[in-house]
Amino acid sequence: DTAVSQTPKYLVTQMGNDKSIKCEQNLGHDTMYWYKQDSKKFLKIMFSYNNKELIINETVPNRFSPKSPDKAHLNLHINSLELGDSAVYFCASSQTGAGADTQYFGPGTRLTVL
Amino acid sequence: DQQVKQNSPSLSVQEGRISILNCDYTNSMFDYFLWYKKYPAEGPTFLISISSIKDKNEDGRFTVFLNKSAKHLSLHIVPSQPGDSAVYFCAASGWGNFNKFYFGSGTKLNVKP
Numbered sequence: 001d002t003a004v005s006q007t008p009k010y011l012v013t014q015m016g017n018d019k020s021i022k023c024e025q026n027l028g029h030d031t032m033y034w035y036k037q038d039s040k041k042f043l044k045i046m047f048s049y050n051n052k053e054l055i056i057n058e059t060v061p062n063r064f065s066p067k068s069p070d071k072a073h074l075n076l077h078i079n080s081l082e083l084g085d086s087a088v089y090f091c092a093s094s095q096t097g098a099g100a101d102t103q104y105f106g107p108g109t110r111l112t113v114l
Numbered sequence: 115d116q117q118v119k120q121n122s123p124s125l126s127v128q129e130g131r132i133s134i135l136n137c138d139y140t141n142s143m144f145d146y147f148l149w150y151k152k153y154p155a156e157g158p159t160f161l162i163s164i165s166s167i168k169d170k171n172e173d174g175r176f177t178v179f180l181n182k183s184a185k186h187l188s189l190h191i192v193p194s195q196p197g198d199s200a201v202y203f204c205a206a207s208g209w210g211n212f213n214k215f216y217f218g219s220g221t222k223l224n225v226k227p
Contacts, residue, residue, distance in 0.1 A: 099210055106157050
């Protein structure tokens with residue numbers, strides 16, 4: 001039974017399109033995250049939500065909009081996709097969001113923008 | 115500006131020998147350090163952690179060492195096994211609520227049978 005799941009696993013799309021990536025966790029955690037793994041392989045945090053409230057919002061273009069309908073779900077919507085958005089996007093969750101909390105990651109969504 | 119750095123992109127070790135993966139950080143406010151392991155096409159999975167009040171934490175074949183004065187930590191795997199072949203990410207965060215994890219770029223470990 002998957003703890004943190006993401007759909008789709010692969011996403012290939014044209015520049016200018018709008019796409020969404022969905023994330024669900026069944027761990028009962030309060031905090032969820034979106035990370036981007038860029039071409040240099042660094043995992044960089046984009047957003048964090050705690051109980052549906054936005055907690056961390058890094059310097060991310062406004063084209064990226066996270067939405068948390070409930071604390072088990074955190075979706076990522078991307079408008080007007082650009083070539084530079086091509087990356088692997090990971091969703092994660094943790095119990096409380098404290099610095100000492102272990103974060104549990106989903107399998108990732110590989111986004112390719114053509 | 116990367117606050118956590120893993121300067122070795124890859125490491126190759128013979129089965130049964132010790133693997134040592136290194137990580138450096140720049141922010142002296144970091145209080146908590148973790149290692150994650152990642153297989154291809156999977157998300158990172160937690161391996162071992164250490165808080166800044168300790169200088170060593172051991173879990174089976176895995177030991178993490180922290181040198182706060184040098185802002186350096188290392189992960190030792192003894193003995194290394196072929197199943198340990200993966201990418202290892204170092205991460206660091208502060209101790210308070212809603213702290214961000216800062217990840218390094220990973221070291222790809224290959225354990226040869």
